[in-house]
Amino acid sequence: MTAHQRPTPKAHDVDSIVGGRRMRRNRRTDWSRRMVRENTLTVDDLIWPLFLTEGTGIEQPVPSMPGVMRYSVDKIARQIEEAAELGIPAIALFPNTDPSLRDADGSEALNPENLICRACRAIKDTGLPIGIVTDVALDPYTSHGHDGLMKGETILNDETVAQLVAQALLQAEAGADVIAPSDMMDGRIGAIRAGLDAAGYRDVQIMSYAAKYASAFYGPFRDAVGTNATLVGDKRTYQMDPANSDEALHEVALDLEEGADMIMVKPGMPYLDIIRRVKDTFERPTFAYQVSGEYAMIMAAAGNGWLDGERAMMESLMAFKRAGADGVLTYFAPRAARKLKGLD
Numbered sequence: 001m002t003a004h005q006r007p008t009p010k011a012h013d014v015d016s017i018v019g020g021r022r023m024r025r026n027r028r029t030d031w032s033r034r035m036v037r038e039n040t041l042t043v044d045d046l047i048w049p050l051f052l053t054e055g056t057g058i059e060q061p062v063p064s065m066p067g068v069m070r071y072s073v074d075k076i077a078r079q080i081e082e083a084a085e086l087g088i089p090a091i092a093l094f095p096n097t098d099p100s101l102r103d104a105d106g107s108e109a110l111n112p113e114n115l116i117c118r119a120c121r122a123i124k125d126t127g128l129p130i131g132i133v134t135d136v137a138l139d140p141y142t143s144h145g146h147d148g149l150m151k152g153e154t155i156l157n158d159e160t161v162a163q164l165v166a167q168a169l170l171q172a173e174a175g176a177d178v179i180a181p182s183d184m185m186d187g188r189i190g191a192i193r194a195g196l197d198a199a200g201y202r203d204v205q206i207m208s209y210a211a212k213y214a215s216a217f218y219g220p221f222r223d224a225v226g227t228n229a230t231l232v233g234d235k236r237t238y239q240m241d242p243a244n245s246d247e248a249l250h251e252v253a254l255d256l257e258e259g260a261d262m263i264m265v266k267p268g269m270p271y272l273d274i275i276r277r278v279k280d281t282f283e284r285p286t287f288a289y290q291v292s293g294e295y296a297m298i299m300a301a302a303g304n305g306w307l308d309g310e311r312a313m314m315e316s317l318m319a320f321k322r323a324g325a326d327g328v329l330t331y332f333a334p335r336a337a338r339k340l341k342g343l344d
């Protein structure tokens with residue numbers, strides 16, 4: 001039989017199948033779709049991670065993260081002004097430490113004049129009402145690229161915790177509002193909370209990278225902070241196994257018990273199931289980190305014309321809200337904020 005001889009398919013009696021339950025009714029018009037929408041994304045949901053570098057007058061593109069820059073400290077105030085104008089509630093700082101300052105002990109982490117501390121002071125000097133989230137971990141400062149101190153091949157937990165507490169205190173002194181430990185050592189949240197309280201920083205918040213996985217999606221970030229060049233081996237003895245889910249609940253439970261005010265799941269999009277379980281189980285402020293590799297994937301595909309980058313950006317951010325996240329650390333923050341405010 002040729003095509004033009006095919007009989008017209010017989011119409012089913014769909015009404016008798018769906019019994020009048022027509023799901024498409026609510027989707028017919030824009031106003032109706034808006035009216036029945038279950039989740040919303042606003043600028044208040046965005047935290048913007050920013051990279052710092054030594055020198056002055058520097059705005060240096062990160063090749064594996066199109067549109068993302070490393071800024072010297074003198075250039076950071078302008079970014080903060082932009083973020084504040086857009087209504088972004090907080091920024092998160094990450095340093096690309098000069099290679100000459102990296103050593104086995106990550107001692108630059110304890111230098112009150114390091115990039116993070118100088119940037120905190122510069123941001124506080126703007127007087128703008130924006131939260132400063134600082135990263136507590138040793139990897140941008142160590143010659144081996146690990147988040148902790150090492151003895152042979154072993155990452156030392158308790159010795160590292162002592163140094164992380166000192167690092168956190170220094171950041172608080174420099175003006176950090178939220179201490180965000182990303183290192184995954186055991187017990188560091190309780191130790192940092194005790195250290196902050198004893199030093200009079202009772203109001204400094206802690207956002208714990210509680211369920212952080214040993215992920216391939218951190219690659220471009222490691223370019224940005226220079227740890228792809230330094231990292232020896234991998235982080236699987238402290239970051240979580242991507243195969244695990246119950247363990248994430250255990251990690252979060254411990255960090256909440258130890259005093260975390262907010263907890264984070266990282267990476268983001270491949271771990272939406274973890275965000276949902278964490279939110280449902282603990283009902284506490286829960287954040288997602290849409291990490292560098294997720295950003296790079298969307299930007300690369302968009303750059304090749306393989307998908308609509310702006311729509312993919314907004315859809316991915318909404319997905320975090322739908323999964324239960326209260327907010328998202330994302331390199332898209334300024335662009336998404338402009339879009340949400342109708343400026344782009």
Ligand SMILES: NCc1[nH]cc(CCC(=O)O)c1CC(=O)O
Binds near residue numbers: 139235291
């Ligand atoms: N303490 C390290 C740290 N802090 C934030 C990220 C990744 C963020 C991203 O990929 O965007 C990493 C990478 C790692 O664990 O190696």
Ligand SMILES: [Mg+2]
Binds near residue numbers: 186254255
């Ligand atoms: Mg833990």
